[in-house]
Amino acid sequence: MSEKYISLEMVYLALPFIARTTGGVAKVTDQEGVCLYAVGPDGERRENIEGTLSEICKRAAKEGKPQGRGEGQIRREIFAMPLGDYVLAASNEDRADRQSQLLDTLTETLPLIAAVAEGEAILFDQVGRRMLTAGPKKPEPVKGDESISEKCQEVMQTGRPNIGRSRTDPEATAVRIPICSAFGFGFNNADSVRKRRKLLDQVRRNRTAKYTWDDIVSKGPRLKEALAQASRASENSSSVVILGESGTGKELFAQAIHNASCRADKPFVAINCAALPENLVESTFFGYADGAFTGARKNGQTGLFEEADGGTLLLDEISEMPFELQAKLLRVLQEGEISRIGSSKAISVDVRIICTCNRNLLSCVDEGKFRADLFYRLNVIDINLPPLREGKGDIPSLISNFLLSIAVREDSPSMVVAEDTMDLLLAYDWPGNVRELNNVLERAVSLADQEKIKPIHLPPGVSGANITAIQDHLDGLMPKEAAAHNLKSSLADAEFELIHQTLVRHNGNRTRTAEELGISVTTLWRRLQRGKKFSRA
Template sequence: MNHYQAETILQVLLDIVNEAITIVDMEGTVIYWNQTAEKLYDIPAADIVGQNITQFDWNSLKIAQILNERRPIYQAYHEPKPGKHVLVTAVPIKMGESVIGAIASEQDVTKLVRLGNELITRTSQLHNLEEKITQLAPNDDPFQSIKGHGPAISQVIGIARRVAPTNATVLISGESGVGKELFAHAIHRASKRSKEPFIAVNCGAIPAALFESELFGYQGGAFTGADQKGRPGKLELAHKGTLFLDEVGELPLDMQVKLLRVLQERLFYRVGGTKPVQVDVRIIAATNRKLEERIRQGAFREDLFYRLNVVSIEIPPLRSRLEDIPELIQLFAQDIAVNYEKPVPIFDPEVLVTFMNYSWPGNIRELRNVIERLVILMEGEVIKREHLPSTIQAPRIEVDQMTHGLAPTGSVQSKADELQRIQHAIQTTYGNKTAAAKLLGISRATLYNKMRKYGLKFR
């Protein structure tokens, strides 16, 4: 393969990727500028290839800085111009110990930000409507408390709805914080046992020595210090209702044998008792462990697994439900703000991008905790990147000339910048003038005056 063929293949490869690709040499001169970059910045390759990247006034990637510092950046947020939002990965190109250039890949997330802002606005409106409707006619849908309308969570809710009216044993799996107990409660409330008890047992929180008496209860005088009248266990308390075994993978092996017997025979004996106790109970189990792996380790019985796994429901982690994050952000923010008597915050686009690019190892529980912290500690009404916990803050491209708020009026350029920022704020908030004014740091009346000044329509 000759040099011309290799260069042609490279050019085709650069043009078929979805990211905007920029390659510069060690002097900062643009070598490659693919078709996606042309569309993103509306700059033809012919106008930029061969030119120095620093000559352009659209808040460049500062590749020259990357060349100087020889320090790569990964998935950094950048707003190269108002209304454009990207995630940038840029690395120096090395030959041995020498830096011979740099390459940057920009993922355009503008549509993601706009969709997120629109979802936040729509969610707020729907939430207010739901509250009004509930006041007039209370909604008794047991699954209403499970938030999200994306395909991943909708499919899981559909399975739960279908299994709820039956007496089938259900095994709910998913990472910690995804809402397994919320699903268990919803299934119980949607079942024929809804008027009977829902008893929850955390199998990982009860010492092994006490587990048998907790689950089966004990006969009077069964052991030293025992109540002489005896005490019913969780199984008896759940009679005719639902027993929820949370973190069932932590159940001791000897208790697994006894639980299996209950599932098979529907009876058990209290600790120290000789009279069998008949029980009618539905079992819903949950685990954040891979039970198949626990079986291979000899820590979980295979026969019990198949008894519990009649209907399996796997709740997706939050990182697989990106389309639900804007809705969850707004719902949590509204509920928490009302609870603490604080204003409902506005989320800067960079915060939205950061949230949707974060892996959320603690899932929905972690997201709610972060929103609660932000609402409690916020001083203004706009939550920005610097307000986020350090563990969540994504890297960003710092641009010296980027300013916040409106520029003072005077020169033609400052007026053009002011108009651009007003248009950007209105676009970002989807026409919500109050939110746009807060985003700009001015009053609503001032915003209206400036809109009249520039001939902007009040829609």
Template sequence: MKASEHHLHKTDSFITDYLVATLEKLFDPIPVPIILVDDQARIKMINSVFASYLGYEKEQLIGKHVADVDKNTRFPYVLKSKKSEIAWKHRFENGHTAIVHRIPVVEDGDVKFGFGMVLFQDLEEFKDIIKENKLLETELIHIKKQLKKLYGATYSWETIIGDSEKMIQVKYMGRKVAQTHSNVLLLGESGTGKELFAHAIHNDSRRTHHPFVKVNCAAIPSNLLESELFGYAEGAFTGARKGGKIGKFELANGGSIFLDEIGDMHMDMQVKLLRVLQEREFEKVGDNKPITIDIRVIAATNKNLRELVNEGTFREDLYYRLNVMTIELPPLRERRGDIKDLARLLVNKLSNQLGKYVTTISQETMQYLKNYDWPGNVRELENILERAINLTEGDTILPMHLPSYITSQKVRHVSDGPIQALNEIIEEAERVAISRCLTYTNGNKLKTAKLLHISRSSLYDKIEKYDL
């Protein structure tokens, strides 16, 4: 052997021994079984934990072929194939079953070492971890569902009923607004569905997978609203919760915050809200550390904010900050064509909630509903129908089940209009006669058929024909 080759061999041997000694110092204290073999699968280093796991002292194993210690070993194959085996199930000769790694260390195409690690010393330990992980995943899914209920948007455009011209226009506007990041101001009388629109806008936006947080500015006393919106630091005031509290703005980060009844917000809070809209940051009560947020504000009110500005009870600069994209929701009296569909949907929902089998609204009853002006809008319609369902003994809501202030109004029948064809007049008379008879018999179809001197099957056909 030439002197230079002999020197190189000595250098390589020195580096190998030095590396092994270093790795032994590094890995021996670690409570994870670790082994290092040379290119012939002879054990160069094994830590105390692994030796004990195999039933030996580590000094007994150094220099031995790994197959002499564990006949089930796959290390020779790994070194020959130069392919790692990661997270493989392995049954050791002593009966232990574990999850192991076997990794060949390759340099310039040649295998220098093989590195092994026992990830789980007992397969049951691995199974327990998988089981625990599945339980944690189930718990996480449950928590996400709870958070979705608490801070998620429920309604979409499909759940907002209305095909009248005005509703088509406002829903179109809502869809356009949803695709922007701008603040939204929803105007409309109480009960017109402002909250439903806020839900739908959030659900249709890029923020749909982030929180939707609701705050009723009129329901929270002004002295508590600041800590509700911004949260507070620990020790901020007497009785403050240990660890402080996260405010609604922080909860809504990345998503949308719905500020209902914004017109009732106190002037002091309006100043603080304006700063959030301008700077996109705030401080918790009792803290001076700014918190940066990314939110969209959807505000709603049944008041005329322009008038409040003129009266000096609403800040003009805040009004302009909110009044970027404004949607005015029409009252129910301006979209009477939607009443029929709304009423049917509500009857179905309320019947299920109340445990009643009510499926039909008589045509005469529907006419009364369409004639009424609904100052309380959809919310009032829902209350009236709930009352009617509770009073109904059969499956049909009749005029007698409505409050007198609704039925005392003159119902506009078709006969009040221009001269009709004879068959239309006859059909109208027949419809009214059947409707009144159903009212008289409290919806009893057998009695109604007898009083009208027609068969029960004929009565059912006419009820279906006239949508009674």
């Protein structure tokens, strides 16, 4: 059979189709590699096409057989084959450039994807190998462990996205998407699921209310009306809204109401509405049925309403509840039943609702952030807890109670407050209210070297200490005195500051502080005394 002649014109006509197929430049050269005609994947003619492609063409002409080369994570491939007196060549350079730019963009946005998904985001290669990973709290992606995920491998082979259980957390959902032949990306909501699991575990560990009326120390005029209202609220099952600034004791009141009610032997379940991941709020409150979504637990999961059935559900920071969920909460209050996600079966629940809020809830209604119908349904009994600054007469009794509690907990003698210290505590406005007072006393007890709390043991903001005056005193020391003071005290100061910071972190608990520092409680006490000695030098 005679060989059919292929004209140069026919090759020219084929070049646009070749370029579009390969995703790069297609060209014809002479045997010296000089370009005669070249087009890009858009069909437009290209000029000055030299470099590696020309070298490959020369080699193909010289050896009389096809030549090729491929390299890189995103493979940049070229080939050339001799056609009589000419050489036909093509590359995927344009496509590889686009893929490289896309890879750079995805790498840059990987932490953002992780933050939005509230989990891990990854880039994987053509065989499903983890190349880069990012977490919601990591500003930069890090190199992956190069392990191969079967699901990632599957999406690269099929070219189809996949949604299923996460490899790192079976309760989380993962999405895997092939981007091109070279790589794909995926993400999960594992961090969000862990937060929900931790929150629910915490709720289940604390299903009882421990505070009673006896734990409310302030019985003076400041809380007289609030206590009367709370007492009346404990006699029925109406919904209650407790308003007050942060640290005024809203949850203490809620627990006391529950313990004084006929529901005292039933569950008391508390949840902070602001702490829930928005995408898991509904399943947390109402639970879900088996198979409700990918990653759902077998046999489903009970929600907070079922957990609190017969008892009390405390909705802390109710103003932060998502607007969409408010309508479903209203329906539960009206009908006394819930349906788990993924199920149409109605489950009857008998739950008393107590809400707390540190904002004016009616203002939230006016701003369109809280449903008016839900507000009026909840606000059957409203209790307002005044801030501590409006009843400073309560401060001495609160101090006595806190110091006694600390002494019992630490198995140490109860401390007393010096008269000038008490004056400072009474003069302070306490923006953090009772909680801040408790924390200040915890700090003071951990720093005091005798059985008396002095102004020096208070934080500067409370004691009003004049930092400038102290600095002026140090600056006024003679150079030799200052140097000697620094030499003797610098190491002790650093050690004392470390111990102090650890004590504050553990709310003054010396046992936990000693455990974290790896020393005994006796050694901790001895080093505190040494630090105080240097601080007075």
